[in-house]
Amino acid sequence: MAMVSVIIPTLLGREHLLKRAILSVLNQTFQDFEIIIVKNYKETKLDLEDPRINEVYEARKGVSTARNTGMKISGGKYIAFLDDDDVWLPNKLEEQLKIFKKSPDVGLVYGKYKHMGNGKIIPPKIIEGNVFENLLRDNFIGTSTVIIRKEVFESIGGFDESLYIGEDWDYWLRISEQYIVRGVNSIVSIYSGPTLSSDYKKVFYGLTKFMNKWFPKMNKNAQIKNTLRLLWYSQIYYHYGDIGFTNYAQSHICIRLGTSL
Template sequence: MNERNPGVSVVIPTYNRAHLISRAIQSVLDQTYQDLEIIVVDDGSIDNTGEIIKSFQDTKLKYIRYNKNKGASAARNTGIKAAKGKYIAFQDSDDEWFPDKLERQMEVFGDAPPEVGVVYSGFYRIEADKKIYFPSDRFTQKEGNIHNELLKGNFVGTPTVLIKKECFENTKYFDENLPALEDWELWIEISKHYFFKYINKPLLYSYSTANSVNLNQNNMLKAHETILLKHLDDFNKNKKILSDNYFDLGTGLCSNGDFKTGRNYLIKSIKVYHLNLKTMSTLLLLLFGQSIYFKFRDLSRKTGRRI
């Protein structure tokens, strides 16, 4: 019997999430759009994640397991290569889709021109008792050719995207060497070749968990530095954006106690764009010593302002 390829392949990487994975899988199975397959890639879990996944008696579900942990990027790449759908979506094992997520995105693709490769949406980030809507208004252009806007920082949530599988033919998938921010790097690459469409409403809940890799500040800083070097030609085209990225790296490193490297990045920031006032003020602040810097940093965090 010939098996027809599904419209959408949903890739779910997971690692030791036996207590959460059911919610993520069920939210995909409950979609109003049902022409799909679910590829769960178990990244070497040592808890009973595998048993939970196998308990789902649904032919849409496919299970791939690594014998040892390789990281979320490797797991997602495995899922992409195994996918049979024309479109690929990514679900995180601790997140929850709204039932109409895929249906709304497929409707947008149905009306979109061929240069659109990605349809993504807003989402609610759940942190303890807070519900925060993303992406923020800091990013002004959220659809079309958003390459330059993405160089300012990432605002495309991985579990929100629906992406044409053909997009990966011109890219190197998720960078498995990055310790964090691998989604940002991939969107920067894809945005060189395809336009993005944005649905300005939340279509999922993203839950903040204590062991999230993106909560590790050292990983974030290392990844940010690597991405800047990897795409330096693109960042160089807009000196203000490059300066702001150097500023973010510099202040992040200083906050982590690496004042020597942090100061070097702040100097780079002012060299590429002399009118960056926040960099100038931070460099002046550092003249008064590290203890003064930390006092101002803590004050800025309390007031919600950045130094």
């Protein structure tokens, strides 16, 4: 049985990205892992041969369902997430597993990641411990930097499949409500760029659904900060000429803030 299960969801047409991601796992200094690829196609198979690679077909129901499918069949003591267009640095698993071994109460370990396009390093500072309140203000945890204990999944379940925006943020919040979070103070992953839908209306509704779930637990500052994210998307509609929806969105935001624009 492998120590770490690496979950990679992917789509048809992204095979060149997927291969790059897998190679970054195969090049890890820590080698006791299995790779579970959850894909929405049967047409082609990888041209990589390694007994640790397991390809699983699933009709596309969203990235949360794909990750949950991978976690359900995983055999490792730890579960790590990697998006198909991101890559890991070689010592990622080794450095993060050291933290788990030192701290048995830790449920999640993350690290810094570097944006492939602009070179920005996120987060600038690693936040550790009881990070729930910090996470309510901002999602500073990159999915492809995360590794969790399998028991976390067994305890709180998987990603919320009803969310199509903020599903990763939601999961880290749920984990941090019950577990200690630690981080590696170095870059462990290279991030290719945002994959948010260009359908800004869809993004607005998705963020609204996420906000409906967590807004009551946010303090006032966090409520304002996250509501301003919605305001930003409502302004996008204005520039695209969707004045009607802009007015609706801003009214919705004002209700949240208890104020008027």
